[in-house]
Amino acid sequence: MTHAFVSVRELTKEYPVVTGFLGKKATLTAVSDISFDIGEGKTFGLVGESGSGKTTTARMILGAEPATSGSVKIDGKPLMNEKGRVDPVLRRMMQPVLQDPYTSLSPRMCVGHIIDEPLRTQKLLSGERALAQRVSELLDMVGLPQDAARRYPNELSGGQRQRVAIARAIAPKPRFLVLDEPVSALDVSIQAQILNLLKDLQSEFKLTYLLISHDLSVVSFMSDAIGVMYLGRFMEIGPKDEVLRRSSHPYTMILKSAASTDEGAALPISGEIPSPLSPPSGCPFHTRCPFSQQICATTQPELEAGPAGQFSACHFAKDIRAGKPAGTCATLATGAMGR
Amino acid sequence: MVDETGERPRHVDVPVATGVTDTSVAVKAGQRSTFWLKKLQVGFALCVVLVVIVACALSDVLAPYDPIAISLGATLQPPSAEHWLGTDQLGRDILSRIMKGGQVSLLVAFTAVFLAGVIGGLVGVIAGYVGGVFDAVAMRLADVQFALPAVILALVLVGAVGSSLFNLVIVLSLANWARFARVLRSETLSLRERGFVELAKLSDASTTRIVLRHILPNVMSTFIVLATLDIGIIIILEATLSFLGLGVQPPYPSWGTMIADGRAFLEQAWWISIFPGVVLILTVLSGNILGDAARDRLSPTLSTKW
């Protein structure tokens, strides 16, 4: 087994928020008690609907946002040093790629300067000639023409912009990339190119990825392991094949059926994602779960280990695995599991 | 877009550039005429501004007469071939005085806009980016400047420090910095939530670097628009102060003092006041047209009202 390069333990983020006319104070739990490991050179895919806390998790791992509680270790070292600051060595080791290549590149900076910014600010390379040399290497690596260095972002297409963002991210030779929805702003045809580029770079430089997406097909294409998030919690987490082929949580099954093109097999899902300000009692998913039972509304299920390294937070995970989901929706569930 | 509530939303929508395309995309037949009218206006404004600037800047060479030379043999002459715009009660050539006066007025206005823009712009950008006590204090000061009508503020200030050309520039800047501060602060507030600022921070970029390399270049177009629109306001304010005797001091002319001087002779010699007034209005109007055009071009989401 590869040792855990990134190790996240019981990470929680609570935001104090003010609600309503009267300015009542409340606590919004964006991420709750999340733990996972990423092996060196591996990809961990974080999937979930909008508002499930994916970006918040990424920001805490990057040290862009302090965690309310819990810890992050990278390469065995704690992310935060004793002074409560991000360890400078670790910060240099990881780089983010953001979702929207239209706001993540300054419109008034030419591509060359966008790419070499981390090299300048972290003083990794000095001298205009050396910087230009490195920029030209990086442009090659991400498949952009050399003359792109003097262009401005508005002269580039979405896909090209995201290549610039990737070149910038790998410029300081990081070992860990946090990819927050790296392709969701792009056309489907371009998505595949960018994902393949990311895969190539990963194998060339032995990069470790945390990949965030609401798109199960993107996550399944890229990842070695997958965590399915809902309202700030993991519903199911484990090796990719286990989570996708032998899902043991209704939410994963619903995401899968929503992603599949096979119309008739779609599982029913009712309503909107509940507000994280007033999460449901018991299992956070019970309000929308087609298999919901009495116990689901009262008792919150813990993540429990299945047979093949996957964990599922469902009272009926065992039954689902055994192919006999509880209650009246049995036929529906077996239908979905057949795939 | 102008956000004055002091809130710092985490996710800020990027303003969609509407309006710019209105002129480039094929317009309906009814709108076509207004489109040409606009083009014509801008062309006209550009001509007026260029002529005024050149005539005033080179007034020492181009002016037909010495603007302060008294000629008691030719007082209160109406416009004629010799004196195109007539002469005043002391026989001084109005055209030459308008040119010289414009030199003073424009110099004062440009310097004041520059100072107000730099001070207000920096205050706004720093307040928006750094926030905290600096932001709170700066915005309360801006409120004070907004609450007091510019003329009254300027009157008080001139009364306190006395009137000289230098003081006039300072006073005009102090009466006009707040608009820059507010608008650029709100632009900065939205910029600082953008991805590239976040990325720069995560690459250990210093605050100075972020402000200089990421914020300032991105507020520049708004700054230019504001400055263009402000020129007209400051010219008027300068004329008002000079009209009240608190601005440019005699014998040097300025448009404001010339209008004031001519008041006593409005019935016999209307040209003393009217011509500088017309030039003043034309210049300010043209400045505003250019400011609006610059806004449509550079920063279409910026509201002209503040």
Ligand SMILES: Nc1ncnc2c1ncn2[C@@H]1O[C@H](COP(=O)(O)OP(=O)(O)OP(=O)(O)O)[C@@H](O)[C@H]1O
């Ligand atoms: N600074 C903040 N203050 C208060 N609430 C916040 C803040 N940031 C995020 N949240 C809330 O935390 C929850 C999780 O947000 P997050 O951005 O992590 O979701 P996400 O899974 O990335 O969603 P998306 O797919 O829309 O990006 C949301 O309900 C959001 O409103």
Ligand SMILES: [Mg+2]
């Ligand atoms: Mg997100």
